[in-house]
Amino acid sequence: xxxxxxVSGKSSEDLAKKLSRKIKANLVKSEVKIFPDxxxxxxxxxxxxxxxxxxxxSMYPPVDTNLIQALSLISKAKEISSEVIAxxxxxxxxxxxxxxxxxxxxxxxxxxxxxxxxxxxxxxTVDIHSMIGLKHFTLKTKNVSAMPNLVKxxxxxxxxxxxxxxxxxxxxxxxxxxxxxxxxxxxxxxxxRDRKTGKVQIKxxxxxxxxxxxxxxxxxxxxxxxxxxxATQFLKKxxxxxxxxxxxxxxxxxxxxxxxxxxxxxxxxxxxxxxGKTSVVDISDIIAKAIT
Ligand code: R5P
Numbered sequence: 001x002x003x004x005x006x007v008s009g010k011s012s013e014d015l016a017k018k019l020s021r022k023i024k025a026n027l028v029k030s031e032v033k034i035f036p037d038x039x040x041x042x043x044x045x046x047x048x049x050x051x052x053x054x055x056x057x058s059m060y061p062p063v064d065t066n067l068i069q070a071l072s073l074i075s076k077a078k079e080i081s082s083e084v085i086a087x088x089x090x091x092x093x094x095x096x097x098x099x100x101x102x103x104x105x106x107x108x109x110x111x112x113x114x115x116x117x118x119x120x121x122x123x124x125t126v127d128i129h130s131m132i133g134l135k136h137f138t139l140k141t142k143n144v145s146a147m148p149n150l151v152k153x154x155x156x157x158x159x160x161x162x163x164x165x166x167x168x169x170x171x172x173x174x175x176x177x178x179x180x181x182x183x184x185x186x187x188x189x190x191x192x193r194d195r196k197t198g199k200v201q202i203k204x205x206x207x208x209x210x211x212x213x214x215x216x217x218x219x220x221x222x223x224x225x226x227x228x229x230x231a232t233q234f235l236k237k238x239x240x241x242x243x244x245x246x247x248x249x250x251x252x253x254x255x256x257x258x259x260x261x262x263x264x265x266x267x268x269x270x271x272x273x274x275x276g277k278t279s280v281v282d283i284s285d286i287i288a289k290a291i292t
Contacts, residue, residue, distance in 0.1 A: 009057025059092030078119025089273035225256030
């Protein structure tokens with residue numbers, strides 16, 4: 001039997017398949033039945049290697065369901081393989097890495113215990129919201145960036161004097177990484193989010209950088225779309241040309257995609273950490289490199 005198995009969680013079938021081909025591992029698929037009470041029943045189709053398993057399961061919504069499926073797959077893989085690496089392409093709960101308001105539970109601490117307890121020896125994730133989250137884990141971790149592959153996509157477009165923009169200061173390094181690779185300048189806006197209501201405001205007053213230019217708004221994730229919408233509204237007022245969005249994780253909750261398109265974003269491009277219409281950038285090569 002092949003020395004490495006890629007165990008494909010239901011939330012990451014396409015990525016797991018591509019990864020298994022890249023690293024020449026045998027692919028173990030899973031079938032999932034959700035009972036009326038919400039429980040997941042998982043059945044594996046194939047034999048897991050005794051040596052090493054790579055479990056791939058992203059944690060987009062339903063987040064808790066996908067988490068329990070990830071833990072179950074890791075646990076099963078660990079019964080057979082001596083080493084289990086978990087690939088969590090989109091790490092849910094990553095924004096809950098700090099006690100921002102008194103009494104808030106830092107869920108990332110809980111996740112660290114769960115992954116370790118289930119049997120993973122290493123967690124690999126992609127563009128985690130902040131590295132603070134992984135500091136709560138006591139097993140080996142690695143965060144890889146989808147930016148190089150997103151840049152490759154944008155290099156094929158003909159953009160007019162392109163400028164890379166981060167919608168907030170927290171994403172400045174990511175925007176810089178994108179811009180350096182892309183070969184353009186970048187700026188980071190000032191954003192404020194009300195911790196109670198979740199409402200977003202752009203605090204930047206003016207910028208003379210964007211007029212007449214095509215912009216690429218770079219972010220780790222789009223959830224409600226609030227950050228991208230507010231940033232686009234601001235940038236359009238500053239008389240920019242086209243606005244594109246490059247993000248790793250397109251959660252696009254509810255009608256976020258529609259709202260983003262309605263305010264005039266030309267295109268949303270995301271990675272296949274979360275499958276979907278906008279997820280046209282494959283990152284299986286980046287994951288493959290991180291494993292070996
Ligand atoms: C926040 O700091 C993140 O980098 C994203 O900008 C944010 O989580 C996106 O969420 P939403 O789409 O709900 O504004």
